């Protein structure tokens with residue numbers, strides 16, 4: 103998962119990078135870091151914790167210079183030690199570089215083994231470090247050529263920003279699986295960020311998405327970034343960004359994430375037409391189910407109510423190591439509005455069911471609070487396959503839809519009815535004008551280069 107940002111040509115570079123990271127905190131809360139570059143030297147601060155905890159005034163003063171790159175970490179590859187925080191910094195023959203990465207490199211083990219066999223020493227468990235070694239070992243004179251040849255050996259989903267002492271190189275893989283957009287800062291210079299929601303906070307104007315297979319080079323010598331098409335694009339944007347991961351106020355590939363989620367909810371309502379169940383109110387699982395529940399309510403004419411209240415001081419339930427801890431956290435996080443729901447028939451919408459922890463718990467607390475019926479609707483198809491392209495999903499065995507069919511899941515979560523979107527419905531809700539990356543739903547692991 104993770105978020106990356108690059109700021110180029112602005113004297114407040116590290117401050118703007120920290121603001122952008124703050125607005126993309128939802129993409130990773132484990133660790134954060136920024137590297138700036140000034141007078142031929144790269145400065146880096148990274149640590150475990152949230153952006154607001156790691157970057158105080160002192161840290162931002164230290165990170166001087168008019169260019170900076172930053173990262174929020176959500177561990178999908180590597181461990182959770184501080185060594186696995188980014189940016190990854192290194193000194194090598196051509197000077198100093200620092201790298202941030204969003205995505206997952208699927209041939210990381212083979213590449214790492216080959217490097218180790220040839221004497222390389224690794225400091226971290228991260229796939230990102232492979233790229234540092236590949237760049238350092240290359241003998242080309244120009245960094246851009248070294249990067250290209252390193253990428254030729256790299257298979258996977260990636261957005262990289264590589265900062266040297268005077269330039270920034272921005273790269274998106276040929277499939278464009280993870281989002282990456284470029285904007286112009288009103289106070290001068292450019293921003294590149296995983297999500298456009300970062301642009302609003304730093305006062306930047308959206309220019310365009312970085313193209314799949316494109317490398318952008320920001321350099322002090324030229325006004326505009328240079329664009330090189332490294333690879334033939336085979337665009338496959340990730341559908342799960344629209345389902346769950348991205349912030350609703352972001353726009354990916356020209357499409358509003360909020361609107362896509364609302365349309366997913368509308369489609370669920372259209373699919374429910376003709377059902378003879380009587381529903382008193384539509385209730386979202388906060389926060390991720392809210393836009394879909396709004397869409398469902400608008401389409402069906404059934405009132406929208408906040409029947410579940412979320413405690414915002416509890417972190418994510420998903421990354422807790424044991425099932426017992428995950429169960430307790432869901433309970434601490436979500437509480438039913440008893441007075442509202444007692445005796446009522448509810449239609450509850452969440453964006454996805456992964457292990458089934460959240461949905462089972464929610465049905466339980468709603469029924470204990472007196473709900474007469476709980477009809478569960480999921481604004482995505484059944485997740486049957488793990489994602490290897492940068493979304494944190496558990497192993498196949500832990501995915502409830504891998505082990506059980508829809509009726510068994512309904513029984514397991516104790517819902518009165520359960521419905522998902524079909525894959526076609528999902529594609530149509532996003533716009534159906536692209537060949538989306540849908541591997542969690544259909545098992546099509548298409549990344550081969």
Ligand code: AMP
Nearest residue numbers: 390420453454455456457458459460494
């Ligand atoms: P589960 O309780 O395992 O079924 O997970 C489903 C809940 O986790 C839903 O409420 C989703 O909003 C949320 N979710 C889905 N995918 C992810 C993910 N990759 N990381 C964190 N949370 C997720």
